[in-house]
Amino acid sequence: MATHEQLESTSSRPPLDPTVSSHETPSNAAAPSAGQKRSSDEAGITKSKITIGTRRSALAIIQAEQVKKMLEEAHPELEYEIRAMATMGDKNQITPLHDFGAKSLWTFELEAQLLEGNLDLIVHCLKDMPTQLPAKCTIGCITKREDPRDAVVMKKGLEYKTLADLPAGSIVGTSSVRRSAQVKSHYPQLKFKDVRGNLGTRLSKLDAEDGEYSCLILAAAGLLRMDLGGRITQYLDSKTPGGGLLYAVGQGALAIEIREGDEKVINILNAVMDEDTMLAGLAERSLMRTLEGGCSVPIGVETTWIEKGKLFMKAVVVSLDGTETVGAESLAEVLDAKDADEFGWKVAQELVEKGAATILKAINLNRPLIEEGNGA
Numbered sequence: 001m002a003t004h005e006q007l008e009s010t011s012s013r014p015p016l017d018p019t020v021s022s023h024e025t026p027s028n029a030a031a032p033s034a035g036q037k038r039s040s041d042e043a044g045i046t047k048s049k050i051t052i053g054t055r056r057s058a059l060a061i062i063q064a065e066q067v068k069k070m071l072e073e074a075h076p077e078l079e080y081e082i083r084a085m086a087t088m089g090d091k092n093q094i095t096p097l098h099d100f101g102a103k104s105l106w107t108f109e110l111e112a113q114l115l116e117g118n119l120d121l122i123v124h125c126l127k128d129m130p131t132q133l134p135a136k137c138t139i140g141c142i143t144k145r146e147d148p149r150d151a152v153v154m155k156k157g158l159e160y161k162t163l164a165d166l167p168a169g170s171i172v173g174t175s176s177v178r179r180s181a182q183v184k185s186h187y188p189q190l191k192f193k194d195v196r197g198n199l200g201t202r203l204s205k206l207d208a209e210d211g212e213y214s215c216l217i218l219a220a221a222g223l224l225r226m227d228l229g230g231r232i233t234q235y236l237d238s239k240t241p242g243g244g245l246l247y248a249v250g251q252g253a254l255a256i257e258i259r260e261g262d263e264k265v266i267n268i269l270n271a272v273m274d275e276d277t278m279l280a281g282l283a284e285r286s287l288m289r290t291l292e293g294g295c296s297v298p299i300g301v302e303t304t305w306i307e308k309g310k311l312f313m314k315a316v317v318v319s320l321d322g323t324e325t326v327g328a329e330s331l332a333e334v335l336d337a338k339d340a341d342e343f344g345w346k347v348a349q350e351l352v353e354k355g356a357a358t359i360l361k362a363i364n365l366n367r368p369l370i371e372e373g374n375g376a
């Protein structure tokens, strides 16, 4: 079973700077205090407390709490503690997201704490995780996927429900080129504008009386986890009329990052692993890893389990200005991590054969199919 193996290839990225500041996390972190009860279970766990790292946003904390709750149900003999940290990505709200270059800005302080032993696991949105993780870090588990679709949230007080209802020139708020480029091709009469900040900030910018946005496009998953599902007025997936927007790789799934080879934590996490989500997530990430050659590209995907072991994938690559689109779709038997990796690679290759290479500035199809230790 894949659950005992390393799920994904690890990186060639340089090791983390051990001097990185961690002022948000107490330094007395992992060591259990004297007299604290130690417990064990059949998995041979001797550490009494599991420390769960997360970013500080309201959504990130809710996600960490969900994972904590699932773990408490599966392993009530253990204690759990959530430690929330502000990361570089959280602190810099001014630089446009694509200027950051690396997604790791959202995660590297947490990873440094993980490697130092001050955290036992980190809860992430799979979508926000780089395809290459730092050395000695790995995805230990992927939990059951929440609704992966993108959704429209209208400004409070507007009577419209769908993008088609909006008058020409209406402003759609999104910072995602994947979203704006795909939606633009269906709704050329709409305008798109960057909107930054966490979910709460974005919604208040939307609803502000003098606000410029008519609607936002957001991941349904984040809204649902925040109990804001009631604000969704339209889903934008390929199956919904008027939709046709493929979601981001990993969207809606939570990934738990651990120290490579940490058998104790792997055993604990087995109880909250969702195999279908994991295999679909690995296939989507293999697609992305194959297509990205240093620069990040707007890629949309949609994966559906047709039946047990049979995965259908739609994928699209769009040019930054939304004028060019290349799409592919394919069905494959996906029974393990190796199948998932191959499937993503194959769909990526189909996209390239159909002309995605002219859209992608740099492409990396020459990488070995299965990179070192890639769960195979």
Ligand SMILES: NCc1[nH]cc(CCC(=O)O)c1CC(=O)O
Residues within 6 Å of the ligand: 125, 126, 127, 128, 217, 218, 219, 220, 221, 222, 250, 251, 252, 253
């Ligand atoms: N772009 C940021 C981001 N990263 C993860 C989510 C929540 C959805 C998920 O878990 O995939 C969001 C918000 C959004 O895209 O609306």
